[in-house]
Amino acid sequence: MKPSPRPDETVSTDRSDYPRTVARGARLMFVWPRELAAIHPLGEADVLIGRQAPAEGVISAMHSTVSRQHAVIRWDPVAERHAVADLGSRNGVALQGQQVSALPRYVEDGAVLRIGDVLAVYERLDAAAVDAPEVSRREIPGESQAVGALRAAIARASADPSPVLVLGETGAGKERIAGELHRLSGRRGPLIAVNCATLSPQLIESELFGHVRGAFTGATREHAGLFREASGGTLFLDELGELPLDLQPKLLRAVELGEVSPVGSVQRYKVDVRLVAATNRSLFDEVERGRFRRDLYARLALWEIHVPPLRARRSDLLGWIDRLHRGWGEHRGQAEVRPLDFSPEAVERLLLADWTENLRGLQRCVHELASAAHARPITPLDLPAWLRQRSAAAPAQSTEPALKDRLLRQRPSRDEVMAALIANNWSIRATAKHFDRDRKQISRWIEYYAIERPDRGDD
Structure with a gap:
């Protein structure tokens, strides 16, 4: 069993800076049309993609726009990378929106591949990556390797009482992770969440640590504070980077000693709280700039969980669209809604978008598309204007x-x-x-x- 981290040790789930050789394993994840959705492993042997029966060395793509021998994926042992080439297909091959010819092009991790009107996402596999079946796929859904690694990180950190720092871009789903950490911890107390950015500097100390009657103007009654209310459970501090510098020593004391003092009182109360904090800022950079205490950062980051942005889990994008669309219908009293239908060009544009607002941006997109009630497949021109303008790449022709x-x-x-x-x-x-x-x-x-x-x- 893996030991708990020492108080001065940070356990991180980010592997981006670790020196390692390129993994030879990879997979091609068909995502569109929905009926062809499947995961196809790739190794060092050449793999043919075409409209033919499944066989060794063949990825079957039974679609009218796919030629019998459409494309080939080869492993380059010198560069340790996969490359894709068109085999003279009728409807072509595109990689990241750019046409591919008979001259092979290297395929990067997370790249979008279009074979005729079939869309796929290429993922390199990390041999050390494992998933965690105990983590709810309803709360943390997705089949991408990035999400599998996220679920594994949640499982590792959940049983330990040490604080957890959840790092990720705005809208990436950090509160869902806090919920799973609390559920899997087995703690019987409540999960209480607060967004530090929504509290004024004058009130945040009182909200977190409580106050006694008469502590300040308007304090007509005693307030226990969120730390005491969450005793026996989990306190989730979202947007931790917004916490004023002068309050950070008090938070450090609460984390290290498990005790809080209400505003206007010298009395100390013991609290048993598992702290989960989240931020979209780099706290390391904030420490270097003098805007966040180094000792507090070290104490909070005993476990670090990095939430991948939506563009790092493109193979899960269409699943999220369907999920958000069902939620859109349920919120309006519609028990069942037909899945949104797209043209292949629209799917390609969605997969290539940068999604800077992550799930919030995707939810906005789904709302606009569902509200328009399209009677035909959605085309790129039907996508929201703000999304079309931000497309990371647009299909281009080359010969x-x-x-x-x-x-x-x-x-x-x-x-x-x-x-x-x-x-x-x-x-x-x-x-x-x-x-x-x-x-x-x-x-x-x-x-x-x-x-x-x-x-x-x-x-």
């Missing part, structure tokens, strides 16, 4: 001749050289023909970019 002209005008990038070598089975002769250059030039590029080429003997 093989245009790509070749660009490569002839300037030295290709390392990725372009690598992709051409992979497409031509690392043959310098074939790669030179592709770029319309002599073989010596290809060799110079390989040396310039320090590309490690498999030993093929004389080429």
Whole structure:
């Protein structure tokens, strides 16, 4: 069993800065049309995507817009990355809204892939990542690896009484996480939530720690305060970064010693409270700027849970749209609502959007689309204007001749050289023909970019 963190130790769920080799495992998650939704594992072997029966080395996409041999996904052992190429399909392949030709293009984690009118999201897999079945999928839904890691982090932190710091962008769903931490903790007391940003600096001390009668003008009766009201349970402090600096020592005392003093009193009350705090700010940066106490940050961050933004879990986006749409209908007395229907172009635009407001922005989008009551599939022009303007990427057309002209005008990038070598089975002769250059030039590029080429003997 994993020991609880020491008082001076921070346990973080963020792995972004850890040095590690690229995981060879990956998966392609079909998300549209809904009836084709499935998870397809990827390894080092070539995988064909096409309209044919499932078989080894084949991802079946039984859709009228998909060719029998539509696209291929290959593993590059030198770059340790997957690449995708079009196999001469009728309706094309797009990666992040950009057309893909026979020249393979590397696929990044979280990339959106369009095969005909079938939409998919590519995810690299972390071999160390595990899910947690004890965490409610109703409260923390999603099949993306990012959400699976989030559920695992919640499960690890829930049974320990130490404070938890939940970090994430606005609208990412931090209060749901506090609810699950409380439920799984087994604490019998209540879960009490307060948004520090909604309280005035004059009232926040009284709200948290209480006050005695006559402590200040208007204090006509005694108030226990949220810490005492949450005794035996969990206190969730949202927007912790808004807490005034002069109140932070008092919060530190409550966390470290488990005691509070009401405003206007010297009496101390013992409290048994599990504290969960959340913020969309970088408290580390706030500490460096002198706006947050270093000792309080260290004490609150014994467990850190990083909530992935919506753009980091794109494979869950359509599931959230359906969930929010059902909630929209229930709120209006509609027991059942038909799922929103989209054109493939609209789905692609939704998947590529940046979603800076996260779930709040998605809820706003669903509200506008549901209120419009479209009788036909929703197109990109039907999407809210504010969303269209913010699209992270818009589909663009490109052709093989245009790509070749660009490569002839300037030295290709390392990725372009690598992709051409992979497409031509690392043959310098074939790669030179592709770029319309002599073989010596290809060799110079390989040396310039320090590309490690498999030993093929004389080429």
